[in-house]
Amino acid sequence: MDKNILSALKYINVAEVDRADWIQVGMALKEEGYPCSIWDDWSQRDPRYHPGECEKKWAGFSGTATPVKGGTIVQLAKERGWTPCAEGAMAWDDTIEYDGNDGFNGFSPPDAWNPVQDLIDYLSLLFDPADRVGYVTGDVWQGGEGKWLPSKGVYDRTAGELIASLKKHADDIGATVGDWKPEVGGWIRFNPLDGEGVKNENVTKYKYALVESDTLPIAEQDVFFRKLELPIAALVHSGGKSLHAIVRVDAADYEEYRKRVAFLYDFMENQGVPIDKQNRNPSRLSRMPGLTRNGNRQYLAATNIGRKSWTDWMDFVEGVTDELPPMTPLSAYKDNPPLLPEELIHGILRRGHKMLISGSSKAGKSFLLMELCVSIAEGIPWLGFTCRQGRVLYVNLEIDPASCITRFLKIYDALHLPINKSENIVIWNLRGHAVPLDQLVPKLVRRVRDQHLDAIVIDPIYKVITGDENNASEMGQFCNQFDKICTETGCSAIYCHHHSKGAQGNKRAMDRASGSGVFARDPDAQLDMIQLELTEDIKNNLRDGHATAWRLESSLREFENIEPVNFWFEYPIHRLDTNGNLGEMPAQGTLEAGRMKNSHAKTAEACAEEFRNAYQALNMDGNVTVSDMMGYLNVSDKTVYARLKKLDGEFILKKGRILRNDGASKDFE
Template identity: 30%
Template sequence: MKSIEEVKRMLSFISPDDRDDWMRVGMALKNEGYDFDLWDTWSQGSDKYSYEGAQGTANQWNSFNKDGLHMGTIVMKAKENGYIPDRSSANTFFVQADRYGLAPLDQTKEQLEALFKRGESFFLDVPTWDSKKGKWRPDGKSGMVMTLEDLPVLEELLKQDNVQQGGLWITENPCIGKEAAQAWKQTHPKNIIRCKENITAFRHCLVEADDMPLEEQESIVRDLRLPIATLTESGGKSVHAVVKVEAEDQKQYTERVNKIHEACKAAGLHIDTQNKDQSRLTRLAGVQRGVGFQRLIATNIGCSTFEEWEQWRNEDLPKPLVSLSIADLAAQEVKPVDWLIKGILPVYGLCMLTAPPKSYKSFMVLDMCLSIASGQPFMGFETCRNEVLYIDTENPSEGLIERIQLIDQQFRERKEQYKGFYAVPWSPDSQVARIGSGLRYQLEDQIRQHPKLKLIVIDMFSGVKPVKNEAGKGVYMAELMPLEELRDFAFENNITVLVVHHNKKKSEVDALESVSGSSGTTGAVSELMVIQRPDRTTTDATLHVTGKRVPEETLCCSFDKKKMRWECMGTEAEVIQEKKKEDFMKEPITQAVRELVMEEKEIIMTSKELKEACGLEGTADKIGKFIGTHIDDFARHCGIVITDKRVGNARKRKFLYWIEPNDEASQVS
């Protein structure tokens, strides 16, 4: 366990201002057995401490569970900010505090009892000096087969100079007994006893790496929750984790060890591939190794079994992808879209309606809910009657009732008509939770109460949006992820969730660009409706509708302050066309020509003759150009067919009234 002074030195390199770092440091300190006062003293270095207060910090400390983060988290964060470990105390790096109270031989005994059963044998190897490599290595030939009952022999070995300089090793798995080893040695005089053939159980594998600091090695193996039987400091550059495998045979052992190595590699731990050998040696705890010490850190940590670890790991991994062939796709039928509001709002998915402040958007979505609940048209569009839930995050029930009454003054008499409408007004006693902090549970509870719900409207999004972004996420992801959670909830429950949001204060020509926030705000949305107003003095607006299953369209709308309801005049193209028609029909030339031709049925005239016959103002050329430009309009709106006709040297036009006007545009109004 690191000294308090060294931990304080590390904490001096870490700022407590970032809440994510503050929490992680607290969890690590508690997991390593340090007192609350150490964390609290460090926390007081933040300007935010006065808001949290000592009691708030204490409550947070008490909520930490002893799981997950350890001292490696603090070490790595401190190193990022310039901390350099005190190498003079390299062999006293963090471990479980109670392990340091064990005498060396007690550490040895505890390690062996965690690895082997009574009566089982293991191979113990002693060091020999390798002059070529200049280091101590396992001798192999001088090693011996031992059992737990041979601890007195170990005590004598520990007195040998070569053992004190090079340490001791043991096999990670049990091996053949002493008599079998002697017999095998006679038939294999040139081979060492420690080999794959003489291992009797595929119980453990070794995980170690020596290319990173000891603290980081331990932090990684702990965070991986590997089913570790023993964790030992080698007395040098590595931590030895003997991991429970409990395989039935060589094939299963290889498969399980490969999975452990893959997980370690993915976590940044580079393990020697020779560690896949079931006869691999690990350092024996409680043994001197030169200036170092082979120290027991912990026993039986992480998951209890390999099966439990694999299940935990699989739950943490994404589900496998399912690919479909072109034949699979061709065999599937595409179901027609089910609509809540035909052409505007489909069933299931996440929809967003945005508008400038004070643009009567709440009246629009409230009218939408009442229309769907009663099966009545919404702004002239057909609805499919379904149950709806309207969540008002800003107004209490009095305000909600007032708005409903403005939309339908007789709603109390018509309550049976609206029996599929449910509302959650704002209340100080039962506030709507935010995304990621209980909202999903509240919505699921409403679905349990009203299983036929098909639409949930949240008015406003700001009332459920997370207050603080998660550390490390950019603006795009911070805005996208909460909405993705709502989208997933909608898909999982086969309903539509509609959230009401604001437009940017600065007006934008493009409807999508006018939505408040980054593009992440609309990234998870299936359908989008954007209200845009030319200015706040007018009740006229456009409603831009777009989405994955909705044809992109711009509707021209107007808010009727007497009815307190929105009305749709048609699509933008239809309204523009209708305006052109009105302007055309108001023109004096149009009216004069129409009146003359309807009376005569057919006339042939030059522009000059037409001017004189109708008493029109302006030049003959101007009249001629107007008629030439609007030949199609005369046919569509007046039923007059105009063709060119040459009489002698004169160019005249023939006006024939022979059909009734087929004016689709006139049907819009």
């Protein structure tokens, strides 16, 4: 914001500018980031002012090829004799020093002042005609330190009665509210009372709260109130060091009022505005406009500024406090599209994205992650995929530090790789020190801030998991922590998780991870390892008799899914199947693997034929029982029943005997 804009605007008499200049001022204020309320407040000094017109025009101001900037306002003021001061007017980030003069550091009362009209406007705005109003003028007393303090005052007159009296005595406000001590001024309560007293329990409507900050200069208070778009019904100059903002809170009862005022005050202080919290009571007194105090006016500085209601203001607050990025139209990127993050693992993972490796127990997932760390550190391929060289943090949660370091050294040795870039691997050994991930992430982010890392590997996540892994909501919150790692560090987050129990071969790769489906849907890249069933011929010709065979499948968000990769786990590293021996090997848990494992497995046709032959051999006397069939076939009774069912009514079971179905009955007993 231009530092001279607010000062220049105060110098321009809106009643003397034409409509074109009036529009130009509004467009310039919007372009410089000021709220509409500043333009509206300035416009109200013009007899041509129409309520709501500024808002309608403001909404129609949009970007143009040659935007109207704050210099337009400065130039209009210069043409009228204004000279920019050294400090200028207030910008949002400026520091203001209160000089203690009666001009209140650039916040000056209007040249023409009608005290009675000020109070009429105040009463009409805040109260219904039948509302009883509490106020204090001459009924004051002096405390021990010589400070003048108000008493209960008057609290049984209605707003309608007061307004009628003010209009009747248009030149004498004291005729309505009574005389006041010139050095003291007077007060008014901004919420209506029941006419029985002035305590909180006497308040009948909880519509308004008082926001006051007497430690900031007047001009800075004004800027803050407007910048934070407080839903201010009336802004009253106290005649002293503060503005009294009568803020709409629209509470249904005292409990809601108390909560809303506490939120309001906390919000203001969080935004750097010190607030007088003694004003939190709904029966509090505020300065009455229309009176004077030590020669200074207590006047109505503005009305209806900022947001129009508490609900509307909460929408603004959410935008300020939720820390969410702004909404941006696609057109903003039409000519300048954002650059995609570089690929850390070519065709699989970008820098700043998330990757999950899932697999069964003893698949060597930790070794695979360590190999990935080495590949990134040294800039060499990993399982055949090119890795961009960078720095990686390995967060070890499971094994003791000595074992962890030894594993890395063994991997280097097994790969026949010189340790050239080991400084690119940073190890954080947390076995015995693990905390839930939501507590770990802030500590992690703080520690890696200056490490210039490209990836963070967390192994394994079951050590830091929070909540029930089968609960989608709880796992969604858990996975959000990986987003925080990526967002706040710019690194890729890489982690592993185990398979669910049972056979996995017939499941899709993305459905094998244990727990909620969130694990599969959340990462940008999921790589799944499943063990392969080997033929006896391959088993007998293994280079390493303890080697296991695996297939890597993918579910990728940024890239096309990869062709499945087959490899061996030969402790301590994984080696690609360069000979193609594993291409035809089925995954464990599939029907094909079951048949390979059990060479005696029969087809359905063979089982049916075997059952018919057994029945024919046993049916010498027309009495074939389940026990007979069990003994002949050397199977269990469950198998006999299952084969009867698969024969689809060809045989029936009647009174313990197996009979050929002659059409008389198809019911099993």
